[in-house]
Structure formats: structure tokens, C-alpha cells
Amino acid sequence: MMVKVKEPDAIKKLIMSDDYEHKRIISISAHIDHGKTTTTDYLMRRAGLMSDAAAGQALMTDSDEEEQERGITIFTSVVLLNFEVGDEEYLVQLSDTPGHLSFTGEVSRALRASDGVVILVDALEGVMTQTETNIRLAVGGEGAKPVLFINKVDRLINELKLPPAKVYERIDIIIAKVNELIKKVTPREFEQDWRVSFEKGSVAIGSAKTGWAFTMKTLAKKEIKPVVVFEKYNEGDEMWLRENLPLDEPLLEMIVEHLPNPKDAQKYKIPRIWSGDLDSPEGKALLECDRNGPLLGMITKIFVDPKSKRPTLIGRVFSGTLKTGDEITLVNMRQNARVKRLGVQEITDILPMDEIPAGNLMSIFGFMCPSGETFVKPGSEMKGFEAIEYVSEPVVSRSISPVDPQDIAKLGEVVRKWIMADPTARFFHDKESGEYRLDGIDPLQIEILTKRIHEQVKIHVSEPIIVYREKIAQRGEEFHTKSPNGHNRLRIYLEPLDDKTVELIRKKKITATQADRERAAILRDEAGWDAKEARKILDIYESNMLVDQMSGVQRFDRIRPYVTTVFHEFCDGGPLAREPIMGVKAVITDATVHTDPAHTGYSEIATMTSSGLNMSFLTADPSLYEPVLNTDIKTPTDTQGGVIKVLTGHRGQVVTIEGEEENVAIKGTLPTAETIGIADEFRSATAGRSFFGYEFRGFEPLPGNMQEEVIFEIRERKGMPVQMPTTSSWSRYIYKRT
Numbered sequence: 001m002m003v004k005v006k007e008p009d010a011i012k013k014l015i016m017s018d019d020y021e022h023k024r025i026i027s028i029s030a031h032i033d034h035g036k037t038t039t040t041d042y043l044m045r046r047a048g049l050m051s052d053a054a055a056g057q058a059l060m061t062d063s064d065e066e067e068q069e070r071g072i073t074i075f076t077s078v079v080l081l082n083f084e085v086g087d088e089e090y091l092v093q094l095s096d097t098p099g100h101l102s103f104t105g106e107v108s109r110a111l112r113a114s115d116g117v118v119i120l121v122d123a124l125e126g127v128m129t130q131t132e133t134n135i136r137l138a139v140g141g142e143g144a145k146p147v148l149f150i151n152k153v154d155r156l157i158n159e160l161k162l163p164p165a166k167v168y169e170r171i172d173i174i175i176a177k178v179n180e181l182i183k184k185v186t187p188r189e190f191e192q193d194w195r196v197s198f199e200k201g202s203v204a205i206g207s208a209k210t211g212w213a214f215t216m217k218t219l220a221k222k223e224i225k226p227v228v229v230f231e232k233y234n235e236g237d238e239m240w241l242r243e244n245l246p247l248d249e250p251l252l253e254m255i256v257e258h259l260p261n262p263k264d265a266q267k268y269k270i271p272r273i274w275s276g277d278l279d280s281p282e283g284k285a286l287l288e289c290d291r292n293g294p295l296l297g298m299i300t301k302i303f304v305d306p307k308s309k310r311p312t313l314i315g316r317v318f319s320g321t322l323k324t325g326d327e328i329t330l331v332n333m334r335q336n337a338r339v340k341r342l343g344v345q346e347i348t349d350i351l352p353m354d355e356i357p358a359g360n361l362m363s364i365f366g367f368m369c370p371s372g373e374t375f376v377k378p379g380s381e382m383k384g385f386e387a388i389e390y391v392s393e394p395v396v397s398r399s400i401s402p403v404d405p406q407d408i409a410k411l412g413e414v415v416r417k418w419i420m421a422d423p424t425a426r427f428f429h430d431k432e433s434g435e436y437r438l439d440g441i442d443p444l445q446i447e448i449l450t451k452r453i454h455e456q457v458k459i460h461v462s463e464p465i466i467v468y469r470e471k472i473a474q475r476g477e478e479f480h481t482k483s484p485n486g487h488n489r490l491r492i493y494l495e496p497l498d499d500k501t502v503e504l505i506r507k508k509k510i511t512a513t514q515a516d517r518e519r520a521a522i523l524r525d526e527a528g529w530d531a532k533e534a535r536k537i538l539d540i541y542e543s544n545m546l547v548d549q550m551s552g553v554q555r556f557d558r559i560r561p562y563v564t565t566v567f568h569e570f571c572d573g574g575p576l577a578r579e580p581i582m583g584v585k586a587v588i589t590d591a592t593v594h595t596d597p598a599h600t601g602y603s604e605i606a607t608m609t610s611s612g613l614n615m616s617f618l619t620a621d622p623s624l625y626e627p628v629l630n631t632d633i634k635t636p637t638d639t640q641g642g643v644i645k646v647l648t649g650h651r652g653q654v655v656t657i658e659g660e661e662e663n664v665a666i667k668g669t670l671p672t673a674e675t676i677g678i679a680d681e682f683r684s685a686t687a688g689r690s691f692f693g694y695e696f697r698g699f700e701p702l703p704g705n706m707q708e709e710v711i712f713e714i715r716e717r718k719g720m721p722v723q724m725p726t727t728s729s730w731s732r733y734i735y736k737r738t
Helices: 008-016 036-046 065-070 101-112 129-141 153-158 164-185 216-222 227-235 238-244 248-258 262-273 281-288 405-421 443-456 499-506 516-527 556-572 602-618 637-649 678-685 704-717
Strands: 023-030 077-085 088-096 116-122 145-151 203-207 212-214 296-304 311-319 321-323 327-330 335-338 341-346 349-352 355-357 360-365 374-376 396-402 426-430 435-440 459-461 469-472 479-482 489-496 537-541 544-548 584-592 622-636 653-660 663-671 691-701
Touching: 008 088, 008 349, 008 355, 023 101, 023 129, 023 248, 023 262, 023 360, 088 248, 101 129, 101 296, 116 129, 116 164, 116 248, 129 145, 129 164, 129 622, 129 691, 145 164, 145 248, 153 164, 153 203, 153 227, 164 227, 203 248, 212 216, 212 238, 212 248, 216 248, 227 238, 262 281, 281 296, 281 311, 296 360, 296 405, 311 405, 341 355, 355 360, 396 405, 396 443, 405 426, 405 435, 405 443, 435 443, 443 459, 469 489, 469 691, 479 602, 489 602, 499 516, 516 537, 537 556, 544 556, 556 584, 556 602, 584 602, 622 637, 622 704, 637 653, 637 663, 637 678, 678 691
Parallel strands: 023 088, 023 116, 116 145, 145 203, 544 584
Antiparallel strands: 077 088, 203 212, 296 311, 296 374, 311 360, 321 355, 327 335, 327 374, 341 349, 341 360, 396 435, 396 459, 426 435, 469 622, 479 489, 489 584, 537 544, 622 663, 622 691, 653 663
16 A cells, blocks of 8 residues: 655545545544544554654644643544555545543534544453443444444553453454444444444454554455464564554555445435435435535534634535635524635644535634534525534533623623533523533533633633532422512413423424424424424423413513523522523413503513512422433452442442453442542552543432532522522512402
8 A cells, every 4th residue: 555645736636526435534433542543643644644753652633732731632633634545545534533521522523524433442441431422422323334443452462461362352342342332323224234343344453552453354465363463562573563564554444445435424324414305405415415406514513723712613515515705504593604714624724625515524714603503505495404412411510700800791702602612511690699600511621611711811710519400390389470560460380391302302303493383293293292282382491491371361472582581590590509490391371461561671570470480390399400420430350349339438329230351340320429539539449450431321319318408508609598498589479369
């Protein structure tokens, strides 16, 4: 195989080419520290982007200072590589994604734009929680075909001193485990085809640190037996492996031979991510990846330049052709924007292009929008893509305030930009305490976000705290409330929203901005709603819903914006401890609105609405729910007792224990509030021999004996009266017939 130095002209030509057979759009994804970025280095060396000596050392896609300092990938890096395989030229558009739980949002977004995925597993640690999550997101969620690279095989030979038979056994276990996960989520029609196998050539094994790897095909071609690896390590001649079995060769071979090109992939990927009519001209253009069809693309990543802080929008064109200077419509934001500069991403640089046809990644400069946004030509009626699924919710919070109070507006702008880049974080202004709150998936995500913000606006940052949820268990009483001036009235009650509807909201299958008829059909068909009620939804916010069951009420439209604003504020902080509310359906059954607008001002309407919501909530058996994680601990058998003791000592629960040769894999659950410092406890209980991983599981009720204590703690921290709230705080607004 020849090595060709990267040439911008060759890349431009391949992007414009309609020879899709020679294009691949892929992600590399794995659990943290399993070696993705080191592996990507070798592909870059192969494409002539870095020197031989630097490969495996430079971690070139970790271009951000924070990444270099921490030795982890935080942001997905995008790089376009031009290779010759045999005598044929290929363009590989590659995303190196993060492995840490804090940044799974980056992984989800990169996979949306990818057709194939190189799943990477550390031979010593085996399949971990994040590996499972990535397979579920890639193969199940986004329909990206997998190949497998088992990395760090040198550790089995050097550290564990395993004989060949044991190493092969370990590799077989990993392949079987990966296939078990792939089988669970693979699209039906590909169940056999998408299994990875050494025989088929869709599994490579090697060591990115040393720079060698092979597939069955590589060995056959070079007439080398696998035992040579053990011989060379015993002789201390690792360079022989790097020279004779270079890592990039089998990886490229798998990418080119086993992962699909954009045209083939879109045939089955589009039905998974786009719910429009596939038989329409637009649907056919998408399935065909037609560059002459109507324009439809998606922004999957926002790269904020670490130095200039200027945002570049990265995404993919799925149909049509995007041109420099085009005006496009952002579907969810409902506004137009102009493409000032267009090109393709090379880590931190943009290679300029006049136009980019379907079946390619692209970078746009000139405006800002949230990651996950769909774009079309102005005037187009084309549907947007399905929302990208995120596996975590914001459960850790820090309050932030500007050092200089004059910077409060600037702080809002800066934070909004970062939240657009990473929608898994949330930001809101607590009017009562006057502070801004930043909520994220875990402390690391918030720490990095606050550092980024601080570079632009100097801020004070509080210690991280856990964000709970407030939830009700039954239908609350209906309250008839009045405005302070006595001229307006409202009847309202709350009840728990069913799980199926909450799931539809979470997956953004139903949204507040959707057409009433479309939303009603989904609620009727998928959640069993009454067709009439399903058409009368006033608002959807977070996982909560405001429903209209009024009849013959006049002038309600005049106060509707006030009612929905108050509903949002109520959902952001409930009466127990001003923590976010989840899974509530608020139903308005009647209203009286005064004829004179002078008597229907915001404070009048807000007071009666807020009173009804809070009182009904408090009569509906409310409680606090806490965020809980799934944990995965791999540890030697003789340390199993110590690990279980640490887990159960932190209110954790053991779910399964499975033997894996001389190790056990303990899977369990653990409240997020108990995770601070727990990794160190696992390490000391196992003399540093355990591996620990976790992922977000969901919210579960806080134990009854802790409810009051935690509610009081939070109320005290927020400067609220330290007592259980009752309806008496609002009872003066109850309407009584005289």
C-alpha cells in the first residue's frame, strides 16, 4: 500500500466527486482511555498529516489545551483523510469522539452524521459501560454499522504475562460480548451481516501505543502467524511489529471493506432519523443521497475555537447541495441564516469550498444555532430530522455570577453560546435568589463549561450540588383560584403524566411547537390518549404538559402567554425545595377573564395560576426523586467482598455478578449524590486493581427517611423557610362564592 501525503486539491476533488464508493463517513468511539485518539493519530500519519515519530504520542485531535492537560478527549474532532488503498483513492471523513460520560452528547451528535463506527475496546478492561452505551447509540440509535478494534493487547502479554491460549480466550470473550450487544440493537435486516468476526475481517487486534495491529486478512496476506507477536515482545523487538504490521493498514482495510459508503448507508439510515414521507420526492432524494435533490442537512457539532472563541458549525448534507453565500432556513429555530463561509473541517482549520454536495460533512461559518438543528432552503416544507437521543440528563448544578455585576447581560449571551454547542447542559436564572444556575451531566462537564465561560466573562462559581426532581404520585385536588384584584379566576388540577407520554417528550417525538394535529395523532396512537384531549395541549415544557379542558371560556387567549410563562417557572422549581418538576400534567378546567385588559395584567394572572399549580401539587403526594447511575466494576475475584462493601455502604445495590476468568464484573446502581470520591474508595479496596465505569440510569424516589432532611437542607441553602410547605401559603387566593 502506498502512502500519500494529504493534498487539499485531492480532498476537494473527492468531496465534489459523485463516486460515492470511495467515500466513508465514520466515528471512532469507545469507553474513556481505551485509546481512540492514539489510534486516530496513526490514521493521520498514514494520510501524511503527521510525522512517523509523532504518531501515537502527539494525540493530534486533542487540540484543546484542556484536553492536553487532562489527557482525555472532550470535544469530537473532525478530520478529512485522503488515502490510497491498493491503487484506489479514498476519502475518509472521521470523527474522534470523547469516551467520558460527561461528553456523551458529543458522541450522540457525531454518530448522527456517521454511517459506520470503529468500536474500540481495551483488551485488559474489556467491555465497559460506555462501550455498551456507544454500541446502543451507534448501532441501535443511528444505524451506524460497526467494526471492532481490540486495543492494548500488549498489556495482556507484558503486564498479565498471559500465554497465547489465554490471550486468544480473552479476545474471544470480548468479541462475543460485543456481538451480544450488537445483536440486541441491530436493525433486523442486518442481524447476521453486522456481527463482527475475526474470520470475516471485521475485527482487528493490536496496540495503538506501539503502533501495530492485524486482521485475519493482514496475516494471510503477509504470511505471518499470530504467535509472532508473543515472540517479538519476548525478544523486546516491538519495532518489528510496528514496521511489519502497521496499525493503519488493517484499520483502513476494515473501514473500506466493511463500512458502508454514504449512498448505501442513507437507504437504511434515513428511515431511522427522518419521519417524513419516504415516497415523496424529498424522501426519495434523501434515500438516494441525491445531490440534485432539495437541500436537507443537519448541524451535529459546534466547534468553538479555543483562542478566538468563534463558532464553526459542523454537520452533514443529506440531500441537495449547499453553496457558499446560500440563505438557509433553520427548521427548529424558525429563522433564516446566511452561509458566509463554507468548507470542510481539518481539526481546527477549515479547507474552503464553494459548494458541498449530499453525502459529505461540511463546516459553516457566519451564524450560531444549537447542535442538532436541521437546515433547508427558504420556503421548503421539508420536515426536520428526529431529535438526537441523549443518554444523560443534567443532574449536577453550580450557581454562577459575574465578578462585575455590570456583566450580567454579557454572561447570559456567553453561556447561551456554550449551551447551543452542548445541549446536554442547561442554564436558567433563578429569579428569587437572583443567581444563574448551570446544570450538567456530572461535575467534570460543568467544570469545563465554567472554565470556558470564565475565559470570556470573569465569574464566581459555587461548589457543585446534586439536582433532584420533584414528582407527584397521584391526582391532586382541583383548586379554584382568583387574581389579587378578584376580577379573574382559574380552575386547575395536577396529575402524574403517564410514562409513555414522558418518553415521547424525552425523545422529542412530541414538542410544544409541533402542529396540533400531528402531535395529537402521535399521542393517540402511541400513548392511548383520547383524540379530543390530545388536540388541546397548551404547552409542553421539560417532561411536563399543560392541557386545556375548558369549554366556552372567553378571552383566554389574552392571558395564555402569562399562564404558560408561570407554568415554566413552576416546572423549573416546585414547592418542596424549588427543584425541577418532572412528569406532571396540569389541567385547566375553567377560567374567567375580565373584559377590561387593565384588570388582566401579568401579576394578577401569575398569582392565581401559580397558587393553583402549587396547591394542587402539594395535595398530590409529592416527593423528591434523586438521580441514580448504573455502575460497572471489574475487579479480581479476591477483592469482590471489598467492592460490594464500598457499593452498599453508599446506598448502592448489586444487580448482577458475573465471573470473567480471574475477574468478576459487578453491575449495580448508585445514587449520584454518593459518587464523590467513590472511585478512590474502590481503588483502595482493591489495591488499585479495579476498573470503574458508570452511566446515567434515571431518577428514583429518595428513601422516605431522607426526604425531610434533604428538603430542609436544600431550602436552607436557597434561603427559603426551613419547614415543610403547605397549601396555606397560597390559600388566600382560593375563590369562594359569596
